[in-house]
Amino acid sequence: MIWKIITFLLLTFVSIAGITFPIVENPTAWYQFPIIPGLEEKAKIIFFHVPTAWITVVAFLMSTVYSVKYLRKKNLEDDIKSYAAAQLGIIFCLLATVTGAVWAKFNWGTYWNWDPRQTSIFALLLIYGAWFALRSSIESEEKRASLSAVYSIIAFVTVPFFVFIMPRIMTGLHPGSANDTNAGPVINFKMDPHMRLVFFLSLAGFSMLYYWMWQLGYKSMIIKDKLNQKYY
Amino acid sequence: MKAFALFKKDFKSEMRTRYAVNALAMFIVVTISVIFFSIGQERINESLTAGLFWVVIFFSAMSGLSRAFVSEEERGTNLTLQLIAGPSTVFTGKLLFNLILVFAMNIVIVVLYSLIFDAFVIKNMVLFVTSFILGNVGLAVSSTIIAAIISKAGAKGTLYPVLSFPILLPLILTSVQLTIFSIDGTKFEEAIVELMIVLSYDVIMIAVSYMLFDFIWKD
Known part of the structure; x- marks a missing residue:
């Protein structure tokens, strides 16, 4: 119970701090952030966008871990857990894509320019979409569980290509867009300690929120299954 | 060799119906002619040629390769x-x-393509053949395992490209790059990283497919 209260307090603090803390030239107090040239107020996206992207990957990882568990033990509850994780994952994936695209409009000039990170989040969206399409096409529960588990493992092994290798390749494909992101503020930017504090608090708050939502999600699905079995 | 006997059985039944071969051949003709009509008399550059080349390969593969398991x-x-x-x-x-x-x-596809498109001239043949072989192996492995998955699911035809595309995306993006390199005449040594990526993709896919096929195949 106590960690739920902490999550609430953390997220309240992060939402207030992330939006209202002023960005000044020479920060003196702990609640002031320094100016980053070229980003200014737009730097604040980091408190909300990066945690959603982080949750996207964590949810995908958890979904895969529970898929492996299902294939080993054939326990349908593991499949439900994997499904609940993926459901949250696609929501956070959409949030990360949309917030990133809006930010890109103001910082890079277009909503979408196939920068490596955008490509990888797009691939994740496609994988999630395909996974749900596969699940909805199979009726038998056991079959659905094992086939979607297999697919999520196959999809998961391709993710390193998107996350670690794609940035290298995309420079060749899209020279204009790749150059300004690789040399730009996103990678070289060293975070100020005040910002880092809020950022990590936000990361922790989002992770706890995700865990809470995931628990609620899979528990309610298990209860729903049990209720259905009673009537048949 | 039981695997080879299985292959021979598939080959024979394919020769009788020619379902996959016909579907593939028609798909190649249709996609290439659509591209041909839309381009018209315009001369397109190398990177677009390489991209369209892989578009043709992807969609043709999606039309015929699912037969392997769906037919069973x-x-x-x-x-x-x-x-x-x-x-x-x-x-x-x-x-x-x-x-x-x-x-x-x-x-x-390569033969037709080089006949039709003037820009599709391979300058570095060794690089092209290497990347072609590696890319084909990866394409075959991924599409076979996805075909096994969809053969057990409903809505087989529509689901196949949907499921395959995210899995094939790293392979396709790298192969497009390699095709551009071989049209440009880049040296073999400079493309070694991309070749390694395709090779590692092949190895990972083969390993994962053999590990997971048991779970798909047993009802």
Whole structure:
């Protein structure tokens, strides 16, 4: 119970701090952030966008871990857990894509320019979409569980290509867009300690929120299954 | 060699119906002519040629390669197959068949492509052949394992490209890059990183497919 209260307090603090803390030239107090040239107020996206992207990957990882568990033990509850994780994952994936695209409009000039990170989040969206399409096409529960588990493992092994290798390749494909992101503020930017504090608090708050939502999600699905079995 | 016997059986039944071969051939003709009509008399540059080349390969592969497992499921012969051979043997047989199909299809595409498009002139042949072989192996492995998955699911035809695309995306993006390199005449040594990526993709996909095929195949 106590960690739920902490999550609430953390997220309240992060939402207030992330939006209202002023960005000044020479920060003196702990609640002031320094100016980053070229980003200014737009730097604040980091408190909300990066945690959603982080949750996207964590949810995908958890979904895969529970898929492996299902294939080993054939326990349908593991499949439900994997499904609940993926459901949250696609929501956070959409949030990360949309917030990133809006930010890109103001910082890079277009909503979408196939920068490596955008490509990888797009691939994740496609994988999630395909996974749900596969699940909805199979009726038998056991079959659905094992086939979607297999697919999520196959999809998961391709993710390193998107996350670690794609940035290298995309420079060749899209020279204009790749150059300004690789040399730009996103990678070289060293975070100020005040910002880092809020950022990590936000990361922790989002992770706890995700865990809470995931628990609620899979528990309610298990209860729903049990209720259905009673009537048949 | 049971896997080879399985391959021979698939090959024979394919020769009788020619379903996959016909579908593939027509798809190649249709996609290439659509591209041809939309371009008209314009001369397109190398990177666009390479991209369109892989568009043709992807969509042709999606039309014919799912037959390997779907046909077993439709004829109801998968239970017999389960009795006479182990899962990995079945997978090897099907993979061999799809490999032959992919190579035949892509060789036809390359020939047609170089006849039709002026910009498609390969300057570095060694690089092109290497990347072509590696890319085809990856395409065959991924499409075989996805074909196994969808043969057990409903809505087989529409689901196949949807499921395959995210899995094939790293392979396609890298192969497009390699094709651009070989049209540009980049040296073999400079493209070694991209070749390594395709090679590692192949190895990972083969390993994962053999590990997971048991779970798909057993009902």
